[in-house]
Amino acid sequence: MAEFSVIGKRLPMVDAPEKVTGAGIYTDxxxxxxxxxxxxxxxxHAHARIRSIDTRKAEAxxxxxxxxxxxxxxxxxxxxxxGHDETAFATDKARYIGDNVxxxxxxxxxxxxxxxxxxxxDYEVLPAWFDSEEAMKAESxxxxxxxxxxxxxxxxxxxxxxxxxxxxxDVVRSQRFVCPEVNHAAMEPHSTLAxxxxxxITVWSSTQVPYYLHRTLANVLGMPMKQIxxxxxxxxxxxxxxxxxxxxxxxxxxxxxxxxxxxxxxxTREEVFYAHRGRPHQIVEIxxxxxxxxxxxxxxxxxxxxxxxYCGYGPVTILYSGALLGAMYDIANMxxxxxxxxxxxxxxxxxxxxxxxxxxxxxxxxxxxxxxELGIDPVEMRQRNLLRPPCLTVNQLRVTSxxxxxxxxxxxxxxxxxxxxxxxxxxxxxxxxxxxxxxGAANAIVRAQMPHTTINLQADRDGTVTVFSGASExxxxxxxxxxxxxxxELGIDLNRVKLVAADTGRTPVDLGSYSSRVTFxxxxxxxxxxxxxxxxVFGAMxxxxxxxxxxxxxxxxxxxxxxxxxxxxxxxVAAAIEELGELKATGTYTPPVExxxxxxxxxxxxxxxxxxxxxxxxxxxxxxxTGEVKVDRIxxxxxxxxxxxxxxxxxxxxxxxxxxxxxxxxxxxxxNQGRLMNPTMLEYKVASTLESPPVDTIIVESIDPExxxxxxEAGEGSLAAxxxxxxxxxxxxxxxxxxxxxxxxxxxxxxxxxxxxxKAGKNGGAR
Amino acid sequence: xxxxxxxxxxxxERYDVAVPPNKLLLDVLREDLRLTGSKRGxxxxxxxxxxxxxxxxxxxxxxxLAASYPEPEITTIEGVARGGELSPLQEGFCVEGGAQCGFxxxxxxxxxxxxxxRNPNPTREEIAAALSxxxxxCTGYEQIYLSIEHAIKKLQPAxxxxxxxxx
Numbered sequence: 009m010a011e012f013s014v015i016g017k018r019l020p021m022v023d024a025p026e027k028v029t030g031a032g033i034y035t036d037x038x039x040x041x042x043x044x045x046x047x048x049x050x051x052x053h054a055h056a057r058i059r060s061i062d063t064r065k066a067e068a069x070x071x072x073x074x075x076x077x078x079x080x081x082x083x084x085x086x087x088x089x090x091g092h093d094e095t096a097f098a099t100d101k102a103r104y105i106g107d108n109v110x111x112x113x114x115x116x117x118x119x120x121x122x123x124x125x126x127x128x129x130d131y132e133v134l135p136a137w138f139d140s141e142e143a144m145k146a147e148s149x150x151x152x153x154x155x156x157x158x159x160x161x162x163x164x165x166x167x168x169x170x171x172x173x174x175x176x177x178d179v180v181r182s183q184r185f186v187c188p189e190v191n192h193a194a195m196e197p198h199s200t201l202a203x204x205x206x207x208x209i210t211v212w213s214s215t216q217v218p219y220y221l222h223r224t225l226a227n228v229l230g231m232p233m234k235q236i237x238x239x240x241x242x243x244x245x246x247x248x249x250x251x252x253x254x255x256x257x258x259x260x261x262x263x264x265x266x267x268x269x270x271x272x273x274x275x276t277r278e279e280v281f282y283a284h285r286g287r288p289h290q291i292v293e294i295x296x297x298x299x300x301x302x303x304x305x306x307x308x309x310x311x312x313x314x315x316x317x318y319c320g321y322g323p324v325t326i327l328y329s330g331a332l333l334g335a336m337y338d339i340a341n342m343x344x345x346x347x348x349x350x351x352x353x354x355x356x357x358x359x360x361x362x363x364x365x366x367x368x369x370x371x372x373x374x375x376x377x378x379x380x381e382l383g384i385d386p387v388e389m390r391q392r393n394l395l396r397p398p399c400l401t402v403n404q405l406r407v408t409s410x411x412x413x414x415x416x417x418x419x420x421x422x423x424x425x426x427x428x429x430x431x432x433x434x435x436x437x438x439x440x441x442x443x444x445x446x447x448g449a450a451n452a453i454v455r456a457q458m459p460h461t462t463i464n465l466q467a468d469r470d471g472t473v474t475v476f477s478g479a480s481e482x483x484x485x486x487x488x489x490x491x492x493x494x495x496x497e498l499g500i501d502l503n504r505v506k507l508v509a510a511d512t513g514r515t516p517v518d519l520g521s522y523s524s525r526v527t528f529x530x531x532x533x534x535x536x537x538x539x540x541x542x543x544x545v546f547g548a549m550x551x552x553x554x555x556x557x558x559x560x561x562x563x564x565x566x567x568x569x570x571x572x573x574x575x576x577x578x579x580x581v582a583a584a585i586e587e588l589g590e591l592k593a594t595g596t597y598t599p600p601v602e603x604x605x606x607x608x609x610x611x612x613x614x615x616x617x618x619x620x621x622x623x624x625x626x627x628x629x630x631x632x633x634t635g636e637v638k639v640d641r642i643x644x645x646x647x648x649x650x651x652x653x654x655x656x657x658x659x660x661x662x663x664x665x666x667x668x669x670x671x672x673x674x675x676x677x678x679x680n681q682g683r684l685m686n687p688t689m690l691e692y693k694v695a696s697t698l699e700s701p702p703v704d705t706i707i708v709e710s711i712d713p714e715x716x717x718x719x720x721e722a723g724e725g726s727l728a729a730x731x732x733x734x735x736x737x738x739x740x741x742x743x744x745x746x747x748x749x750x751x752x753x754x755x756x757x758x759x760x761x762x763x764x765x766x767k768a769g770k771n772g773g774a775r
Numbered sequence: 776x777x778x779x780x781x782x783x784x785x786x787x788e789r790y791d792v793a794v795p796p797n798k799l800l801l802d803v804l805r806e807d808l809r810l811t812g813s814k815r816g817x818x819x820x821x822x823x824x825x826x827x828x829x830x831x832x833x834x835x836x837x838x839x840l841a842a843s844y845p846e847p848e849i850t851t852i853e854g855v856a857r858g859g860e861l862s863p864l865q866e867g868f869c870v871e872g873g874a875q876c877g878f879x880x881x882x883x884x885x886x887x888x889x890x891x892x893r894n895p896n897p898t899r900e901e902i903a904a905a906l907s908x909x910x911x912x913c914t915g916y917e918q919i920y921l922s923i924e925h926a927i928k929k930l931q932p933a934x935x936x937x938x939x940x941x942x
Contacts, residue, residue, distance in 0.1 A: 021869070021872070025861065027874040027877030028884060029852065030811070030812020037805070039809075192912075193912055245875075277819075483913050655872040663914055666914075666916075688817065688818060696907045698903060
């Protein structure tokens with residue numbers, strides 16, 4: 009008999025049928041009687057004081073039901089308790105082109121658009137800051153008066169003795185890397201439908217964090233949480249874009265409250281780019297010291313993060329950039345200086361691989377440079393610096409399961425690394441890199457003494473079990489995983505488990521879909537709830553049979569006594585309901601104290617109950633005449649603990665690699681004086697089928713001691729390694745090291761010409 | 776703009792709707808017929824989420840005036856499963872994980888359906904070429920290929936040796 013009945017099986021997602029038939033409902037698919045269309049007036053200036061707003065003409069337009077400005081809803085909000093610097097609409101200043109100035113609710117989109125044009129705003133244009141290093145030097149005209157020099161936050165961490173360790177190193181290399189801003193570009197533009205009625209409001213929204221939205225709405229609207237209900241319909245992709253409260257979510261609510269009617273606001277694609285909250289532009293200056301044998305003695309990083317106009321998740325992003333220098337390799341001395349800087353551009357935020365991606369690109373590129381200098385093979389270089397878990401890193405991250413060594417071995421073997429590295433003809437190359445990510449943050453954003461996830465189960469007389477979960481399915485398959493875990497633990501068929509999710513009126517609190525936490529935390533809470541439910545079922549049957557409850561087991565849809573007597577699960581449930589009146593159970597998950605990290609300022613970000621690991625080999629063909637890079641193949645191994653459903657694991661891993669590839673070679677938000685030059689799907693260049701290489705996926709199962717049945721994250725950890733692996737492959741192919749993303753043909757060609765020039769200057773030399 | 780009476784044939788049904796003559800087919804489908812399976816993912820007809828079949832040919836409903844299509848047979852994602860039974864393509868997208876968030880899925884299933892109707896045995900390159908106008912941000916396209924290949928296999932006429940009782 010197999011160890012598991014539904015775990016580890018290649019099962020379709022439980023919501024797949026409604027997605028393939030078009031029956032599934034996303035927020036913008038909804039319509040309510042009397043529903044109005046909401047549109048937002050955005051600032052045309054990057055930095056301007058708002059002297060006055062005259063809405064009278066807009067209000068007088070037939071069909072307009074409400075016009076709202078900042079004054080009416082002045083309560084500040086923000087995803088972090090330390091960063092409440094946003095309001096529903098600007099109250100004093102507009103801080104980026106696209107900032108929110110006013111909102112209109114009208115009977116049609118046409119009327120709403122006309123009304124926006126009738127709003128008269130008197131702006132006093134101010135000097136603006138577009139470059140993070142310039143913004144830091146600003147003596148005046150700061151974005152926020154309480155943030156001198158436009159520095160939102162800075163952190164300075166030092167562990168061990170970095171300077172001494174660098175002094176004893178045989179090789180010390182430093183390099184500056186630049187990573188421009190990229191956007192999630194989830195296929196579904198954000199959408200919110202708000203319905204204020206009889207002093208209560210219901211909000212349907214494309215959110216990854218219904219609970220945080222619930223709290224924020226209470227704050228902005230000045231209403232108690234009990235009068236607010238947040239429901240998350242299907243979501244067309246998030247990747248972090250919907251993991252903090254997006255302006256339209258509060259704006260739709262304000263408009264509905266004022267109009268007294270349902271209001272739906274859906275972004276255009278251009279508005280999605282301006283709402284942004286994507287991966288920030290970062291300058292990563294990194295230094296590595298290593299001994300002759302390849303052992304890293306110290307790592308030092310100075311990172312300047314161009315955060316845009318508001319706080320958002322910014323301090324968390326910059327902290328991740330420093331913290332996850334750790335938990336990958338054994339590095340005894342580490343220093344991190346991070347600055348989160350405010351500029352007059354759309355606010356950045358969390359994007360898949362939050363904060364870790366640019367650091368990892370820099371680190372793994374530099375590691376290859378050091379390895380080359382030492383004459384050590386890049387794979388070998390990584391193998392010489394492995395952690396020895398269970399361990400606590402120098403920056404207080406607890407690493408338990410660690411499948412990275414196996415990931416490295418399997419990728420090296422499958423990609424035939426040793427046959428190819430440095431041995432391919434000029435123009436062909438192979439590159440290697442690793443990455444990792446948290447399986448949920450060990451510390452909640454909101455400091456509250458409550459479990460990170462609570463799950464309720466209710467069983468019906470026929471043995472059907474309904475899971476009430478606050479967790480947010482965003483396409484990653486978390487609904488399916490929760491159903492699988494409950495079915496597995498109860499020993500019943502998948503189709504006997506139903507799920508009600510992400511409705512604050514019906515489901516208990518889950519903190520949300522971010523930091524790859526759902527499988528780990530909601531999964532563990534599901535198992536806990538199922539065990540509690542089973543206890544009651546066994547208790548009732550044990551009484552009937554006159555046997556001890558611990559002699560009972562449940563599998564294949566039946567409850568057994570060890571003597572062979574059995575009843576169907578449904579009959580056992582009916583027995584329990586008869587005895588108890590109803591059959592309900594609750595389960596929770598709270599990360600263990602030991603996993604919550606150190607005590608220094610900023611120590612809360614980075615700690616996780618467990619980390620996923622990834623290794624990758626990227627193979628490229630570079631045309632030295634044009635600089636064009638063709639990615640021929642990517643081999644990836646991802647350590648996800650136990651693969652609860654290999655189809656969804658593979659989907660997540662391939663999707664991560666592919667998204668990393670986009671950032672590596674073609675994605676970039678281009679600004680001119682704060683104006684986004686490519687806010688469309690045509691110009692932002694998300695890869696189509698024609699630019700997408702085959703990805704060969706290997707699952708490594710390290711079986712985590714605390715993960716649900718040994719599982720850990722699969723949805724983000726593989727993104728970061730793709731970028732440096734590709735940069736390393738380009739170096740292997742044509743001998744140029746590109747340190748500014750993306751690796752466009754122009755940059756590669758320029759570097760090749762520069763190299764030619766140097767070679768000519770030296771009267772020739774090695775390749 | 777004043778409404779005009781418009782006649783459409785969608786998924787084998789005839790519909791009469793009163794809409795402005797400049798209304799886009801995507802908006803008529805979503806708002807007037809409440810067929811919300813077709814999605815809007817961009818502003819410039821570059822994502823493919825709104826794809827419908829017009830007499831079997833994939834077209835972007837976000838750039839079509841509904842009034843211009845009174846005669847042809849329009850197929851949306853809602854018209855692919857018949858009698859509550861998933862088509863082999865839809866089944867493929869379920870079992871191979873081709874649908875993650877599902878937002879691009881309707882357009883991609885329709886393009887694949889049109890492809891398999893004119894070429895029942897496409898290579899992976901031919902599938903990639905056919906899908907090059909449909910963006911997906913979740914899958915990296917790998918599991919979409921597997922989903923379509925599932926359908927291709929299922930739609931192949933059974934080889935002679937596979938006839939029941941012939942082993």
